[in-house]
Amino acid sequence: MAERKGYENLIKGKDTQFTSGEKAVENGRKGGIASGKAKKERKTIEETIKKMMGEEAPEKIRRAFQKNGYDPATHIEAITAAILMGAMKGDPRMIDKAMELIGEDYKRKMREAEVKMQRERLAMEKEKAEIEKRKAEAWMEAVKNQQEAEMEDDGFMDALKGTAKEDWSDEDI
Numbered sequence: 369m370a371e372r373k374g375y376e377n378l379i380k381g382k383d384t385q386f387t388s389g390e391k392a393v394e395n396g397r398k399g400g401i402a403s404g405k406a407k408k409e410r411k412t413i414e415e416t417i418k419k420m421m422g423e424e425a426p427e428k429i430r431r432a433f434q435k436n437g438y439d440p441a442t443h444i445e446a447i448t449a450a451i452l453m454g455a456m457k458g459d460p461r462m463i464d465k466a467m468e469l470i471g472e473d474y475k476r477k478m479r480e481a482e483v484k485m486q487r488e489r490l491a492m493e494k495e496k497a498e499i500e501k502r503k504a505e506a507w508m509e510a511v512k513n514q515q516e517a518e519m520e521d522d523g524f525m526d527a528l529k530g531t532a533k534e535d536w537s538d539e540d541i
Contacts, residue, residue, distance in 0.1 A: 421447075 421444040433440050433449050440446035451469070454462030467474050 422442055425440050425443050425446045429446050430440060433446060436449075436453060438445075438449040438453075440449050448469070451462050451465050455466040464475070
């Protein structure tokens with residue numbers, strides 16, 4: 369029997385996953401340890417940044433901002449001034465960041481406005497479709513009424529009713 373293509377790199381008789389449940393447990397434990405270590409490192413970095421943000425900004429940085437009319441005393445004030453200066457220069461990323469920092473999520477507001485407009489448009493389209501449906505129904509009713517008015521009663525049905533008993537009697541058979 370010919371072997372199927374695409375399986376050349378597999379070792380025959382050997383599982384492609386873990387060879388046992390014990391191996392899976394061991395690898396899971398190693399992953400958990402690595403995850404915990406990375407989490408501790410991120411926490412340390414976060415704490416260090418928060419601590420440094422409150423520290424006094426270096427004189428070199430303060431002088432650079434003083435040329436633009438700012439006097440940042442701390443790192444956080446220098447960062448805030450840099451964001452504001454970038455936003456005033458028209459940098460879209462800095463505008464986004466400045467708006468985010470003051471709690472103005474204008475992108476969310478724009479999405480909400482777009483959704484509202486779409487809903488209004490759909491409502492108008494639905495109303496338009498309903499009007500078209502009512503127009504079609506009125507037109508069909510008018511055509512039906514016109515056909516009924518045009519159809520004259522020639523008395524044929526009444527004539528049949530009066531003579532049917534005689535026409536269908538058993539004597540003619």
